[in-house]
Amino acid sequence: MRAIPNCFKALYAVHKSRIQVMASRNRKRIGNTAAVGGDVPGDVSKKTTSRSRQAIKIEFEPDVNNEEKPDLMSLKDGIEVPMIKSETGDGDTQTEGPTQVLKSEDATASGSTDAATTPAKNKRSKREPLKVEPPSNWQKVLENIKIMRSTKTAAVDTMGCERTADLTVDPKIQRFQTLVSLMLSSQTKDQVTYAAMERLKARGLTVQSMLDVDEKELGDLLNPVSFYKRKSIYIKKAAKMLRDSYADDIPATVEDLMSLPGVGPKMAYICMNAAWNENVGIGVDTHVHRIANRLKWTGVKGTNDPEKTREALESWMPKELWQETNILLVGFGQEICRPVGPKCDTCLNKDICPSSTAKTKKPKKLKA
Numbered sequence: 427m428r429a430i431p432n433c434f435k436a437l438y439a440v441h442k443s444r445i446q447v448m449a450s451r452n453r454k455r456i457g458n459t460a461a462v463g464g465d466v467p468g469d470v471s472k473k474t475t476s477r478s479r480q481a482i483k484i485e486f487e488p489d490v491n492n493e494e495k496p497d498l499m500s501l502k503d504g505i506e507v508p509m510i511k512s513e514t515g516d517g518d519t520q521t522e523g524p525t526q527v528l529k530s531e532d533a534t535a536s537g538s539t540d541a542a543t544t545p546a547k548n549k550r551s552k553r554e555p556l557k558v559e560p561p562s563n564w565q566k567v568l569e570n571i572k573i574m575r576s577t578k579t580a581a582v583d584t585m586g587c588e589r590t591a592d593l594t595v596d597p598k599i600q601r602f603q604t605l606v607s608l609m610l611s612s613q614t615k616d617q618v619t620y621a622a623m624e625r626l627k628a629r630g631l632t633v634q635s636m637l638d639v640d641e642k643e644l645g646d647l648l649n650p651v652s653f654y655k656r657k658s659i660y661i662k663k664a665a666k667m668l669r670d671s672y673a674d675d676i677p678a679t680v681e682d683l684m685s686l687p688g689v690g691p692k693m694a695y696i697c698m699n700a701a702w703n704e705n706v707g708i709g710v711d712t713h714v715h716r717i718a719n720r721l722k723w724t725g726v727k728g729t730n731d732p733e734k735t736r737e738a739l740e741s742w743m744p745k746e747l748w749q750e751t752n753i754l755l756v757g758f759g760q761e762i763c764r765p766v767g768p769k770c771d772t773c774l775n776k777d778i779c780p781s782s783t784a785k786t787k788k789p790k791k792l793k794a
């Protein structure tokens with residue numbers, strides 16, 4: 427075997443030391459960026475940075491933008507990465523990037539694109555609202571769902587956002603607590619949100635207490651709510667806005683609610699219903715979106731985002747039914763028409779639902 431000449435060895439040593447210096451600089455840069463982002467594990471940036479040699483701060487789209495642009499995760503440098511979406515057993519959407527973005531804060535329901543680093547900029551669509559014809563058998567389907575939901579045994583019935591406010595306190599504080607509960611509920615199971623609300627209320631959950639509480643302490647109280655760090659920032663920012671502009675109350679319109687950080691259309695419509703008892707629209711979460719599409723209540727082609735689902739439903743459903751639709755379908759989705767493995771066999775709609783997997787098969791004709 428031939429010996430390696432000394433000149434090559436010297437060249438290799440110089441090259442190796444340069445690589446080490448560059449790697450060390452990159453590591454420092456990644457550390458700084460991850461510290462700013464907070465929610466994003468360092469290895470995500472590391473993988474991206476090693477290719478581009480740029481410090482990349484990862485910014486997630488806020489909830490409202492997620493609903494407008496559901497399938498993309500934006501990186502600061504204008505790179506948009508397709509995301510993989512799945513739904514938890516509770517119907518919450520999980521969003522996975524190409525690297526391990528999911529492992530940021532919550533293993534049970536994570537990857538939320540509502541974890542923005544800046545307050546949500548809520549752009550309302552100027553296009554004409556979607557209109558669809560009323561489905562021919564919708565009354566029968568709805569009646570069956572009401573029968574199946576009559577036991578009220580779903581998580582949403584006892585731990586939903588409508589059930590979390592302390593009914594013994596001032597109505598203004600109750601409304602704030604309902605709003606906070608909704609802000610926590612995004613991408614989080616009802617049980618986890620409910621437990622976090624109990625911890626918050628035990629400490630005192632008012633606009634003032636949220637202004638006073640240290641961000642770290644608030645995060646610790648919220649954990650394991652998904653994206654609890656981001657949500658604690660949102661709650662504190664929202665509390666400041668409520669103090670400055672709404673005299674410690676919450677806004678009374680969908681548009682104003684959506685001007686709060688981390689509040690999208692779904693939360694705003696549910697909040698109008700739950701906190702103000704105002705029937706201004708249907709709150710469409712992943713359960714409502716999924717079930718409405720399975721039942722073809724959103725037209726033959728269906729819809730690909732919850733806002734369009736809301737418009738489609740509101741175009742034919744009588745307004746007096748809007749308020750009950752969210753909780754009715756959420757509970758139905760939690761127990762029967764589940765995201766994965768719907769229990770079509772036990773569903774009263776199995777013979778009339780266009781997506782049923784349990785339709786009675788016609789007997790084969792016998793040959794003469």
Ligand code: SF4
Pocket residue numbers: 720762763764768769770773774775776777779780781782783
């Ligand atoms: S038949 Fe199946 S898909 Fe259709 S509503 Fe019932 S559970 Fe859902």
